[in-house]
Amino acid sequence: MAGAAAACALARAGLRTVVYERRHLDRDANRGDALHADAVARVESWDALPALENRGAFWVRRSVFTTPRGAPRLEMPLNGGALLMLAHADIELGLAETAEQYGAEVRDQAVKEAHRDGDGWRVVTKTGEELRVRLLVGADGARSLVREAASIPVESHQFGQSTVVLHAPLPDWLDDECGFATIHPDGGVLILPTTPRGLCRVVAQVDDEDLPRWRSADPTELRELLGARDSRLGELDVQRYTGSHVYRLGWQHAQRYVAPGLALVGDAAHVTHPNGGQGMTLAVYDAAALGQVVAPALLNGNGNGDGRSLTAALWEYAARRRMPSWESLERANRVARFQRKGTLPYAGSVAMLGLFSISPSVTARLARRFGGE
Numbered sequence: 001m002a003g004a005a006a007a008c009a010l011a012r013a014g015l016r017t018v019v020y021e022r023r024h025l026d027r028d029a030n031r032g033d034a035l036h037a038d039a040v041a042r043v044e045s046w047d048a049l050p051a052l053e054n055r056g057a058f059w060v061r062r063s064v065f066t067t068p069r070g071a072p073r074l075e076m077p078l079n080g081g082a083l084l085m086l087a088h089a090d091i092e093l094g095l096a097e098t099a100e101q102y103g104a105e106v107r108d109q110a111v112k113e114a115h116r117d118g119d120g121w122r123v124v125t126k127t128g129e130e131l132r133v134r135l136l137v138g139a140d141g142a143r144s145l146v147r148e149a150a151s152i153p154v155e156s157h158q159f160g161q162s163t164v165v166l167h168a169p170l171p172d173w174l175d176d177e178c179g180f181a182t183i184h185p186d187g188g189v190l191i192l193p194t195t196p197r198g199l200c201r202v203v204a205q206v207d208d209e210d211l212p213r214w215r216s217a218d219p220t221e222l223r224e225l226l227g228a229r230d231s232r233l234g235e236l237d238v239q240r241y242t243g244s245h246v247y248r249l250g251w252q253h254a255q256r257y258v259a260p261g262l263a264l265v266g267d268a269a270h271v272t273h274p275n276g277g278q279g280m281t282l283a284v285y286d287a288a289a290l291g292q293v294v295a296p297a298l299l300n301g302n303g304n305g306d307g308r309s310l311t312a313a314l315w316e317y318a319a320r321r322r323m324p325s326w327e328s329l330e331r332a333n334r335v336a337r338f339q340r341k342g343t344l345p346y347a348g349s350v351a352m353l354g355l356f357s358i359s360p361s362v363t364a365r366l367a368r369r370f371g372g373e
Contacts, residue, residue, distance in 0.1 A: 001031075001088065002266025002283035003139030004095035008046040009291025010137075011102035015298055018131060019099065020123070022110035030165040030245045031088035033194050033201065034060070034277040039284040040084045043095070051094035056195040057086040063179040065353055068230045072354040083179070083277065087195045091280070111140070114149040120261050134310070135298055136262045137290070139283075142252055144268035150259035156252040156271075159336060161187070163274060164214045165245045166202040166222065167194075168236040174200070183353065184229040185346040186210070188339055191233075202226070202238055203274075205249075207341040215246055249273055249336075253329060257322050258314040263290055270325045273332040275339075282328055286321055293317045 003019050011017040035043070043049050049057075060083040066073040086094075096106050113124040114136060121136040138146025147154070174180050176193040187205035194201045204226065206214050217225060219238055227234020252271035257264050266283035297313035338349040356362055 001092050001095065001280055002268070002287065003137070004092050004099060005043075005284050005287035006137050006139055006265050006290055007099035007104045007106075008043075008048050008095050008102070009287045010295055011099045011104035012046050013291050013295035013299065015295055017099065017102075017104040018133075019096065019104060019106045020109050020111050020125060021096075021106055022108075030241055030243050030247075032274070032277060032280050033086055033088045033091065034083040034192060034280070035086075035091070035284065036277070036281040037082050037084070039281040042284050042288040045288070046098060048095055048098035051098050052084070052086050052091060055086060055090040055094055056197065057084050057090075058193075058195070058197065059083065059177065060085050060179050060193060061177050063181065065181045065183070065356075067183055067350060067353070072350065072357045074353055074357040076356075083192075085192065085194050088280075090195065111145060114146055116149075116260070134261060135294065138262065138264040138268040139266050141267045142250075142271045144264065146262065147254060147264055147268050150262050152259060152264070153255045154252050155255065156250060159249040159251070159273065160208050161249045161340075162206050162208065162211050163247050163249060164204045164206050164211075165241075165247065166204070166238040167241050168200055168202055168238045170198050170200045171232070171236060173232065176200075182230040182233070183339075183346065183349045185343050186229060186341055188349075189226060189229055189233055202233075202236060204229070205339060210341075211246070251329060251333060253326065257318040260311060260314075263294065263314055263317060265290060269321070270329060272329045273336045275332040275335040276328075278328050278332060282325055285324070289317050289320045293320065 003021065007017050007019045040049065043052065061078050063076045063078060064073065065076065100106060109125040109127055109129060111123050112126045115122050117132055120132055120134045122130060122132045123136065124130050136146060138144045140146055170176055170193055174191060176197055180191040182189050187207060190203040192201045204214070214225060222238050223234050223236060226236060226238065250271055251273060254264055254269045257269050265286035267279070269286065270282060272278055272282065293316050294310070294313045297310045338345050338352060
């Protein structure tokens with residue numbers, strides 16, 4: 001998704017852009033499918049929003065947070081932090097389609113090598129194709145080959161937890177403009193409506209010691225496990241979709257976002273806890289900044305008319321994106337401290353939920369912060 005977004009931003013600016021994509025974009029249904037409103041505004045600036053709307057994108061405008069007892073209960077209107085929902089594959093395909101309309105090429109190949117070559121980079125695919133580029137964008141995920149080629153170190157840690165991603169028909173007690181989350185001493189469960197309409201994504205947070213049971217459970221056992229956390233969840237007709245449905249929760253941050261002739265975007269630069277659904281939104285912010293800052297330098301040779309070189313533009317990109325991304329990662333980390341398995345973190349979560357439920361101004365600020373402000 002980060003690569004398709006970067007291609008939109010760069011190709012729309014008038015740059016010849018090539019995307020190497022090794023995954024079949026329409027296969028894995030278990031990745032994130034929520035974009036915050038601020039990210040949608042950037043997508044709209046690329047004229048890419050119609051491609052998402054044509055695939056069925058719709059808005060989730062409020063969220064409910066509660067406990068198995070039903071109290072405390074927080075109803076949060078998302079307002080400026082509303083979520084645009086669309087299955088992940090359709091977001092990728094919509095952005096890639098838009099990039100192609102601006103002249104970008106999307107090639108179904110995997111890159112196996114990247115080397116510094118004079119003042120640019122040379123990439124080599126597994127089929128032997130070679131391409132020399134002035135700017136190499138690493139949009140290749142947490143285990144980024146591009147980041148490794150540039151010898152950029154990362155800081156990282158694991159949370160000792162995973163998310164189990166399931167799908168089910170939307171229950172009749174939840175409408176498709178509302179997200180739902182219940183907290184529990186063993187881990188929270190999130191329900192988000194998604195596409196096609198009438199379907200929802202069910203995300204359970206599972207401690208590592210409990211993961212083998214969740215991983216091997218059949219649909220009946222999965223309903224029992226969910227029902228043990230909240231009786232309403234035991235009614236869901238949950239199913240696994242093809243592709244990965246278990247994700248280890250980790251935190252990762254690149255020590256640099258750039259190198260000569262190279263920039264990192266999305267998970268190659270930063271991997272966040274899924275709290276607040278910020279991962280794809282951060283990738284869109286990265287892509288937009290790359291288009292605004294770096295594209296002019298590329299379009300004007302070594303400078304953009306005011307003496308700024310590509311190197312200077314890359315460092316400006318890093319300055320714009322690294323600290324806001326760090327703050328987003330830390331915000332998600334703070335929430336994650338209340339989501340560890342155990343009665344004490346659960347008690348803290350209940351106390352925080354109670355505070356938010358009686359403090360509308362705090363609630364509104366929280367929604368805006370996770371929405372990207």
